[in-house]
Amino acid sequence: MTTILVIEDDTTIRDMLSFSLEQAEYSVLSAKNGEIGLELAFGNNPDLILLDLMLPKMDGFTLCKRIREKDEKVPVLMLTALDSEKDILKGFDSGADDYITKPFSTALLLARITANLRRSGQRGKVDDLSKPLNFGDVAVDRKKHLVLVDEKRVDLRPKEFFLLELMASSPGVVFTREEMAEKVWGHDFISSSRTIDVHIKRLREKVEKNSAYTYIHTVHTLGYRFEVLANE
Numbered sequence: 001m002t003t004i005l006v007i008e009d010d011t012t013i014r015d016m017l018s019f020s021l022e023q024a025e026y027s028v029l030s031a032k033n034g035e036i037g038l039e040l041a042f043g044n045n046p047d048l049i050l051l052d053l054m055l056p057k058m059d060g061f062t063l064c065k066r067i068r069e070k071d072e073k074v075p076v077l078m079l080t081a082l083d084s085e086k087d088i089l090k091g092f093d094s095g096a097d098d099y100i101t102k103p104f105s106t107a108l109l110l111a112r113i114t115a116n117l118r119r120s121g122q123r124g125k126v127d128d129l130s131k132p133l134n135f136g137d138v139a140v141d142r143k144k145h146l147v148l149v150d151e152k153r154v155d156l157r158p159k160e161f162f163l164l165e166l167m168a169s170s171p172g173v174v175f176t177r178e179e180m181a182e183k184v185w186g187h188d189f190i191s192s193s194r195t196i197d198v199h200i201k202r203l204r205e206k207v208e209k210n211s212a213y214t215y216i217h218t219v220h221t222l223g224y225r226f227e228v229l230a231n232e
Helices: 011-023 034-044 060-070 085-094 106-128 158-168 177-185 194-208
Strands: 003-007 027-031 048-052 076-080 098-101 133-135 138-141 146-149 152-154 174-176 213-219 223-230
Touching: 003 011, 003 034, 011 027, 011 106, 027 034, 034 048, 034 060, 048 060, 048 106, 060 076, 060 085, 076 085, 076 106, 085 098, 085 194, 098 106, 106 177, 133 158, 138 158, 158 177, 158 194, 158 213, 158 223, 174 177, 177 194, 177 223, 194 213
Parallel strands: 003 027, 003 048, 048 076, 076 098
Antiparallel strands: 133 138, 138 146, 146 152, 174 223, 213 223
16 A cells, blocks of 8 residues: 655644545555654654655655655655745745645645656656657666766756656657646646746756756746757
8 A cells, every 4th residue: 555654833734634545545654753753754754755845843845855865756745835946945845745735735735746656656667768868968777767967867856857858859840838737747627837946946046057068948828848959
């Protein structure tokens, strides 16, 4: 049975989440603060983690970073009332796979859980993909889940890697935010287009910072396109 760890200090919300997840036939672990949450995450290897940000003893940002030091693959969904771009960026930089703002419906949460579990289950299939993608001074090795810029490794979060892989696999093709959401997150109703834009912003910073080329281009009102252009 799939196990979900709920880390939430509000007893009412924690109990509601646990009940809804159990009704959906998930096995549930719960923690009321960051320290207990970290112990359960390390000791039980849950399949997915629901993480509040405003936690006692260890905040959600710090906790997510600690989890990522040990486990790069477990999906972490942040549940929070903090909805500014700064907080969303901080959440993804901490290692979150998804960011859901309160209040949210149970149906939406369960759909996002399903999508993230499905996506995490596909990560082991990268060995079936074809040859590495090479453009300019960037190499995307889909088999090793590795990105090199000017022969130096660039560390990308899983969603950043999948976005780059998606675009680089079809250079010149314009991908709408909805298409990116469906192909990378597994659904097309993420909380806002900012989720995609935040990931693209971080991806550009990591890939193009030390490159002699630009790769990811905004197509006004539509989305994004991968194209190799030399910097002047």
